[in-house]
Amino acid sequence: MADAPRPRPWKDAPPSDPAEARAAELVAHAARVPPRQVDVARGWDGVIERATKQPRGRPVSALAAVATLLLVVVAGELFVRRGVFGGAPSFVAAAETRWHRDGDEGVVLESGRLEVSRPHGKVVLRTAHVTVVAVNARFLADTTRAATLVEVYEGEVVVRREGAEVAMVAGERRTWPDELPVPAALVLPRTPPERCTDDLGPDRRACLWNQGEAPGLVAQAALFELGLFELGEGNNASAEAAWRRSLDRFPDGVLAPEVRLSLLGELTRARRFQEAVQIAKDFERLSAADPRLAEVKRFRAELEEMASLGVEPRR
Amino acid sequence: MSLAVTGAPALTAEDVRRLYVAHAAELRLTIARLAAPGMDLDDVLQEVFVVALQRTSELARVQSARAWLFGVAAKLTATRRRTFRLRSWLGLDDVGEPSSAESPSRTVEQKEASRQVQEALASLSEAKRQVFVLFELQGLPGEDIAAALGIPLKTVWSRLFYARKDFQEAVARQEKQESFRSREGGRHG
Numbered sequence: 008m009a010d011a012p013r014p015r016p017w018k019d020a021p022p023s024d025p026a027e028a029r030a031a032e033l034v035a036h037a038a039r040v041p042p043r044q045v046d047v048a049r050g051w052d053g054v055i056e057r058a059t060k061q062p063r064g065r066p067v068s069a070l071a072a073v074a075t076l077l078l079v080v081v082a083g084e085l086f087v088r089r090g091v092f093g094g095a096p097s098f099v100a101a102a103e104t105r106w107h108r109d110g111d112e113g114v115v116l117e118s119g120r121l122e123v124s125r126p127h128g129k130v131v132l133r134t135a136h137v138t139v140v141a142v143n144a145r146f147l148a149d150t151t152r153a154a155t156l157v158e159v160y161e162g163e164v165v166v167r168r169e170g171a172e173v174a175m176v177a178g179e180r181r182t183w184p185d186e187l188p189v190p191a192a193l194v195l196p197r198t199p200p201e202r203c204t205d206d207l208g209p210d211r212r213a214c215l216w217n218q219g220e221a222p223g224l225v226a227q228a229a230l231f232e233l234g235l236f237e238l239g240e241g242n243n244a245s246a247e248a249a250w251r252r253s254l255d256r257f258p259d260g261v262l263a264p265e266v267r268l269s270l271l272g273e274l275t276r277a278r279r280f281q282e283a284v285q286i287a288k289d290f291e292r293l294s295a296a297d298p299r300l301a302e303v304k305r306f307r308a309e310l311e312e313m314a315s316l317g318v319e320p321r322r
Numbered sequence: 323m324s325l326a327v328t329g330a331p332a333l334t335a336e337d338v339r340r341l342y343v344a345h346a347a348e349l350r351l352t353i354a355r356l357a358a359p360g361m362d363l364d365d366v367l368q369e370v371f372v373v374a375l376q377r378t379s380e381l382a383r384v385q386s387a388r389a390w391l392f393g394v395a396a397k398l399t400a401t402r403r404r405t406f407r408l409r410s411w412l413g414l415d416d417v418g419e420p421s422s423a424e425s426p427s428r429t430v431e432q433k434e435a436s437r438q439v440q441e442a443l444a445s446l447s448e449a450k451r452q453v454f455v456l457f458e459l460q461g462l463p464g465e466d467i468a469a470a471l472g473i474p475l476k477t478v479w480s481r482l483f484y485a486r487k488d489f490q491e492a493v494a495r496q497e498k499q500e501s502f503r504s505r506e507g508g509r510h511g
Contacts, residue, residue, distance in 0.1 A: 014482055016458055029497070030442075030490040036435030038459045042351035050364070051342050054371040055335075099335040099375065122335040147336060160336065 048161070055124055059097040096125035109133070120149040124161075137183045138167040144177075151312035156182045182318045187280075187309060189272045192302045203229065211236060219252065227253060227262040234269060247273060254289075264294040271303075278321045280314035332378040341387055342371050348460070349395050355443060355455045356399040366402060370395045386466050393470025396452045403448070442492035450485035457482055 017031035018038050096114070100106060104119025114123065116134045123130050124145040132139040134150040137157065144162025148155060157166055158180040166173045168183050175181065203214035215236060218229030230253035237246035250270045257263055267290045274283035287307035291300060346367060353366050373394050374381055384390045439459075443451055452471060456462045457478075464482075468475040 014457075014464070014479060016461060017486075018458070026494055027486070027490050030486070030493040033435045033438050033442075033493060034458050034489075036432050037439040038461070040351075040432045040436055042347040045346045045350055045364075045367075047343050047346065050346060050367070051339055051371075053364075054342065054368050054375070057368055058372045058375045101334065102332060102379075120334060147334070158336070160339070 052124070052126060055097050055099065055122075058099060096123060096128065096130045098123055116148050116150050116155075118150055118152075120147065122147045122160075126161075136168060140165045140167070149316060151315065153187065153309045153312040154182050154184055154316055154318075156180065156316040156318075182313075182316050185278065185318050187275055187313055189275055190302055190306055192299060193268050193306065194272065203232065215249075219249070224261060227257050227260045227266075230256075231262050231266050231269070234266070238273070243273060243277070258289075259293060264290060264297050264299075267294070268299070268303075271306075275310065276321070278313075278318050280310050280318060284310045284314055333382045334378070335375060338371060338374045338378065338381070341374065341391065345388055345391055346371075349391055352392060352455060352460055353395050353399050355440065355459060356396055356403070356451060358403050361399075361402060366395065366398055369398055373398070384469075386469075389462055389466035389470045392456055392460060392462060392466075393472070396456065396471060400448050400452070438493065438496055441496060442489050445492040446485055446488050450481050450488060453478055453481040454485035454489060458486075 016038075018035040021031050021035075022028050096112075098106070098114065099122040101120035104121055105117040106119070106121050107115055107117075109115050112129050112131050114121070114130060114132045116132055121132070122145070123132060123141065125141065126143055126145070129140070129142045130144075132141070132148055134148060134155040135152075136150065136155040139146065139148060139157055141162065141164040144164050145160045146162075146164050147158040147160065149158075150156070157164065157175065159175045159177050161177050163174060163176045166175060166181070166183065173181070203211055203218060212233070215229045215233035219226050219233055221229070230249050234246040234249040234253070237243070237249060247270065250266045253260070253266045254263060254270075260266075267286050271283055271286045271290070274280075274286060284307055287303050287310060290297070290303050291307070294300065297303075349370060350363050350367050353363050353370075357363060357366065370391060374391065381387060381390060443455065446454060453467060456467045456470070457464065462470070464475055464478045468478045471478075473481075
């Protein structure tokens, strides 16, 4: 068989033998039959319900059937007395998720991802950052130390945080908090270079760019200051360009740690957490003796958590 | 070729739901083609996705999620089929009305072809039926079938060869019987 030509489906390469061709013709007709559409919402609810239950036992004898019936009757009676007609909520947790139930309606999510579904009833989910109240809804909560992401798949939920409420409908996805304050220890004081002073007015930018092409420390100082100047003018992209230029030219320069921290701050404010993580890693690798190293490491862990939640960059 | 690749994080329940939306209908049709008449297609379909939810890490690493789902569907259907007749006879499973997995918009020609194909498939062994359905009716490449069923590629081709032969003979038998019946009907009518 190894050297034989690779078989092709009958419908693509009809055989020449009449008997085989007749079989192939039937197959070709049947292969073109479109499938009947399935009721996706109902079918998926069934999957989730089944996934959250233990495997069903199969009746093996009349005695087992009677015992099962008795159990059903007793369980039904208990449900009727407790008024639980809405159907129990179902939960699908990702690996290593830490969560626990809190009463009939409550659930506490400490860390990780949890999909919650209750088509006919209320669920209240709490994390360190928000409280999610869902009625007849299905949603995902993903929480880390830094933030909680909520994504609504079906229905509507209300998210409460610090006294404020936000309603979310199916298809919406948000994170609380969606910003990360830069630690004070990593915020730099402004130090204008000796040349290209403020009194140059509009020519200051050109002066700084020119000095930025010079060799050594003069250029490092100019590019660093140019970034701060552009930031002050509201030109964030130009500020980033100046700092990246500085890091390209002087990755180990004297001012490289300051430039990296400035860039780290701006990327964080822009919610570009993934890029901020990379800058923090560069800082840790290239400025291992810097006294701010521990703070940068701690902050990077928070940035990584935010990055893992897929928060949208600020537009 | 193996379906497996490495380094992918586990899928989420939402990812699996998207797979359900994309493939549930064609999977149900495939289950129908592999199943015994009267088997609960929706039950098997649900179980396929319960397995998917339980094995999100494995599913994230496969090259073709669609082929992986077909493989699970084929194996589950085979397991169910083995016990279905005995359980039905013992009254442990309800034999439901044959529920069609095909679109109501099929033509008369397609409907008749499906009936004949289904009858001919019933005469194939489980192993040959799986390969035949996945290759000829679902259009899965041989490599995907090999990975989905956990068999070597050469085995796929050899099963296909014999499945085609058996299928062709079954069709010939059917047509001979139908021609005989119509002749008999004409003589008595």
